[in-house]
Amino acid sequence: MAVYTRIEPGELRAFLAAYDIGEAIALEPIAEGVENSNYRLETTFGRFILTIYEKRVDPADLPFFLGLMMHLAERGLPCPLPVRARDGAMLRELKGKPAAIVSFLEGKSLKRILPRHCAAVGAALASVHLAARGFPLHRANALGLSGWRPLLAATRDRAHEVAEGLSALLEQELEELERRWPRDLPQGVIHADLFPDNVFFEGERISGLIDFYFACEDILAYDLAICLNAWCFENDGAFNVTKARALISGYRDRRPLSADEIGALPLLARGAALRFLLTRLFDWLNRVPDALVRPKDPREYLLKLRFHQSISGPQAYGIA
Amino acid sequence: MAVYTRIEPGELRAFLAAYDIGEAIALEPIAEGVENSNYRLETTFGRFILTIYEKRVDPADLPFFLGLMMHLAERGLPCPLPVRARDGAMLRELKGKPAAIVSFLEGKSLKRILPRHCAAVGAALASVHLAARGFPLHRANALGLSGWRPLLAATRDRAHEVAEGLSALLEQELEELERRWPRDLPQGVIHADLFPDNVFFEGERISGLIDFYFACEDILAYDLAICLNAWCFENDGAFNVTKARALISGYRDRRPLSADEIGALPLLARGAALRFLLTRLFDWLNRVPDALVRPKDPREYLLKLRFHQSISGPQAYGIA
Numbered sequence: 151m152a153v154y155t156r157i158e159p160g161e162l163r164a165f166l167a168a169y170d171i172g173e174a175i176a177l178e179p180i181a182e183g184v185e186n187s188n189y190r191l192e193t194t195f196g197r198f199i200l201t202i203y204e205k206r207v208d209p210a211d212l213p214f215f216l217g218l219m220m221h222l223a224e225r226g227l228p229c230p231l232p233v234r235a236r237d238g239a240m241l242r243e244l245k246g247k248p249a250a251i252v253s254f255l256e257g258k259s260l261k262r263i264l265p266r267h268c269a270a271v272g273a274a275l276a277s278v279h280l281a282a283r284g285f286p287l288h289r290a291n292a293l294g295l296s297g298w299r300p301l302l303a304a305t306r307d308r309a310h311e312v313a314e315g316l317s318a319l320l321e322q323e324l325e326e327l328e329r330r331w332p333r334d335l336p337q338g339v340i341h342a343d344l345f346p347d348n349v350f351f352e353g354e355r356i357s358g359l360i361d362f363y364f365a366c367e368d369i370l371a372y373d374l375a376i377c378l379n380a381w382c383f384e385n386d387g388a389f390n391v392t393k394a395r396a397l398i399s400g401y402r403d404r405r406p407l408s409a410d411e412i413g414a415l416p417l418l419a420r421g422a423a424l425r426f427l428l429t430r431l432f433d434w435l436n437r438v439p440d441a442l443v444r445p446k447d448p449r450e451y452l453l454k455l456r457f458h459q460s461i462s463g464p465q466a467y468g469i470a
Numbered sequence: 471m472a473v474y475t476r477i478e479p480g481e482l483r484a485f486l487a488a489y490d491i492g493e494a495i496a497l498e499p500i501a502e503g504v505e506n507s508n509y510r511l512e513t514t515f516g517r518f519i520l521t522i523y524e525k526r527v528d529p530a531d532l533p534f535f536l537g538l539m540m541h542l543a544e545r546g547l548p549c550p551l552p553v554r555a556r557d558g559a560m561l562r563e564l565k566g567k568p569a570a571i572v573s574f575l576e577g578k579s580l581k582r583i584l585p586r587h588c589a590a591v592g593a594a595l596a597s598v599h600l601a602a603r604g605f606p607l608h609r610a611n612a613l614g615l616s617g618w619r620p621l622l623a624a625t626r627d628r629a630h631e632v633a634e635g636l637s638a639l640l641e642q643e644l645e646e647l648e649r650r651w652p653r654d655l656p657q658g659v660i661h662a663d664l665f666p667d668n669v670f671f672e673g674e675r676i677s678g679l680i681d682f683y684f685a686c687e688d689i690l691a692y693d694l695a696i697c698l699n700a701w702c703f704e705n706d707g708a709f710n711v712t713k714a715r716a717l718i719s720g721y722r723d724r725r726p727l728s729a730d731e732i733g734a735l736p737l738l739a740r741g742a743a744l745r746f747l748l749t750r751l752f753d754w755l756n757r758v759p760d761a762l763v764r765p766k767d768p769r770e771y772l773l774k775l776r777f778h779q780s781i782s783g784p785q786a787y788g789i790a
Contacts, residue, residue: 170601171546172593194593196548196677220544226491226553226571228516233546238604251546273492273514281490284558357516 155187155202155245165244168235169251171195185363190254197254199230202247207363209248214289215362216240216250218282218339223253225281227274228350228358230255257350257357265396268381271349272400274356275341275377279370279405282339291342291366293425295331298324301428308435312448320428323455327421332369332414340373341365345380371411374401375418378467379426379454387453395468412464419458427451475507475522475565485564488555489571491515502667505683510574517574519550522567527683529568534609535682536560536570538602538659545601547594548575548670548678577670577677585716588701591669592720594676595661595697599690599725602659611662611686613745615651618644621748628755632768640748643775647741652689652734660693661685665700691731694721695738698787699746699774707773715788732784739778747771 162174172194180188180199187202203212216232220240223231230252232240241250260267291297302320309317341348343364350358374397382393398415401407430448437445477485482494492514500508500519507522523532536552540560543551550572552560561570580587611617622640629637661668663684670678694717702713718735721727750768757765 169546170597172597194590194675195546195597196675198546224540224551224554225556226489226515226518226573231544231551234544236545236601236603253546270514277490277492277515281556283556355514355516 155204155247157189157245161245165242165249166193168237168242169233170236171198171233171251191251198233198251199254200244200249200251202244202249204247207248211289211363212241212248212250214287215365216252217287218285218365219252219362221285222278222281222359227277227281228255228356229362230358230360255350255358255360257352259347259349260351263346263381263393265390265392266354267351268393268397269400270351270354270356271344271377271381272374272397272402273404274349274359275344275373276401276404278341278359279338279373285339289366291340291368293342293364293429294366294368294372295327295421298327298424298428301432305428305431305435309431312431312434313452316431316452319452320424323420323424323459327417327424330417331421332410332417335369335371335411335414336408337367338370339365340368340370340376342368342373342376344373344377369418370405371407371414372418372422374398374407375415375422376425378415378419379422379451382467383454383457387450389457389466391466391468398467398469412469415464415467416458416461420455423451423455423458427455475524475567477509477564481565485562485569486513488557488562489553490556491518491553491571511571518553518571519574520564520569520571522564522569524567527568531609531683532561532568532570534607535685537607538605538685539572539682541605542598542601542679543573547597547601548676549682550575550678550680575670575678575680577672579667579669580671583666583701583713585710585712586674587671588713588717589720590671590674590676591664591697591701592694592717592722593724594669594679595664595693596721596724598661598679599658599693605659609686611660611688613662613684613749614686614688614692615647615741618647618744618748621752625748625751625755629751632751632754633772636751636772639772640744643740643744643779647737647744650737651741652730652737655689655691655731655734656728657687658690659685660688660690660696662688662693662696664693664697689734689738690725691727691734692738692742694718694727695735695742696745698735698739699742699771702787703774703777707770709777709786711786711788718787718789732789735784735787736778736781740775743771743775743778747775 166174174193176192178190180190185206186204189200191198191200219229220232222229233251234240235242241248302324306317348361377397378394381397382390384390427448430446433445434448486494494513496512498510500510505526506524509520511518511520539549540552542549553571554560555562561568622644626637668681697717698714701717702710704710747768750766750771753765754768
């Protein structure tokens with residue numbers, strides 16, 4: 151739910167006094183985003199994004215998220231650069247909540263995704279994986295394999311409200327994933343949420359990779375599996391093998407995938423589908439009737455899960 | 471003299487392999503700049519500036535310059551952000567010379583300077599001074615007070631080729647500055663070369679502060695005096711008091727000036743004029759007849775020096 155913490159001009163002035171980005175000219179809330187309050191901030195020195203972290207984000211994770219953004223931006227990736235206050239801090243407080251300013255990125259997320267965009271996203275994802283090597287902080291994936299069973303427990307009793315027999319299907323799928331989940335694939339820092347909303351384009355070029363608030367350490371190829379689900383299905387639910395081939399090829403051109411990683415992709419894609427199916431199911435079952443933001447339909451990810459269950463191997467993704 | 475180190479595609483590819491900014495699309499030399507070889511670099515991830523440091527820059531100073539740019543860019547100032555290679559290094563080697571990649575900044579330097587631009591430059595200069603506090607590296611001003619006597623010695627015998635009686639005037643001025651130079655004014659990191667060429671605007675807003683290759687530690691108000699000379703004289707040599715008032719007011723709005731700093735401005739402006747007069751004189755007397763870039767006329771700064779010698783106090787700059 152996008153929460154808008156109301157900021158008075160005097161509060162903003164006092165907050166900005168700790169920074170060297172000039173005086174505020176304008177501040178407007180951004181409607182997108184469901185976890186935090188985001189504002190477009192224009193000052194005499196340029197445009198920035200001001201974020202107030204609401205209760206869904208654990209403040210203990212913020213140094214990881216902001217540090218990672220800075221690490222990647224300093225390596226030339228088009229990520230938001232956190233702005234340090236004069237005292238060097240990237241994180242301060244506004245209205246009693248953690249708050250940060252990051253640089254503004256030009257560009258827009260895509261309305262219509264073409265295969266060449268998927269190739270660019272694959273290459274960008276590989277660059278994130280490569281550039282993040284050497285980032286010194288650690289964060290386990292709270293929504294990785296070990297996080298799925300608690301989510302299933304919290305949704306099992308009412309899963310049937312969304313689809314008949316869903317809880318049995320989820321239980322069976324999770325058992326299989328727990329049994330077969332790969333243990334030896336290369337791990338590293340992953341974005342874990344690189345959906346089309348979080349990638350800006352200027353023409354054919356990626357101009358922004360945003361929203362690092364699910365970033366964590368996990369299997370690198372699992373991040374590619376998340377993108378396979380997020381970028382390569384059409385609105386009608388059909389899997390687009392041309393997009394999948396482009397995404398994976400774009401990735402491999404920059405970071406080669408081992409035979410084990412390729413072989414594991416269908417299972418990783420099932421895990422990625424289950425992860426979003428479970429969190430969407432939880433949000434759906436716990437929605438507030440009058441909320442401004444309607445939760446996303448979990449059934450979209452049920453269809454994606456079934457697709458990956460049905461294929462005979464990674465060649466279904468258009469790759470050798 | 472703009473030197474163009476020729477870079478072959480294979481060399482560029484090998485150089486970029488250490489970075490995560492994608493593949494090169496285009497590389498073109500930039501004609502401006504006299505100290506280093508600069509190139510516009512376009513990659514699949516965006517636009518950058520590639521700089522190869524030629525012999526006029528002391529490699530030992532590069533960590534100060536690049537570190538300062540990163541320090542300021544991280545604080546939200548519109549300065550180039552040095553791009554770290556995958557190993558974290560901001561400085562690498564290309565063709566056996568030190569080389570760095572920094573972010574590209576939008577905007578253009580001004581063709582026609584108005585008083586409101588001077589106010590923006592004053593504010594930006596104050597922000598540099600404030601934001602640089604806490605920057606941990608040190609660099610003395612090689613072209614500060616103690617560097618002027620060696621320059622005078624190197625130009626004395628032939629100074630008359632530029633203006634009759636110039637060496638006597640320089641000797642007398644330097645003696646007076648050495649005797650009266652203020653010792654107790656606030657010091658800090660200064661840009662030391664914030665000429666109109668080094669400030670980009672987008673509309674009325676400053677979008678870029680570049681060329682930190684003279685940055686050092688010195689009297690903060692001396693940096694303002696450099697700007698007074700660089701921004702507040704018309705092409706015909708006339709001093710524009712409206713621009714001076716705007717420049718100084720823009721600065722004071724962000725970083726208040728003490729009575730001592732205000733009182734010292736005419737002397738600091740004489741010092742700033744002498745510094746550029748001496749270096750231009752040196753370059754003029756040592757010019758290569760066939761060089762592509764004609765050295766700047768030292769007499770411009772002789773006129774500025776005479777102006778500051780002639781005034782009765784800082785009220786000549788339009789300030790109280």
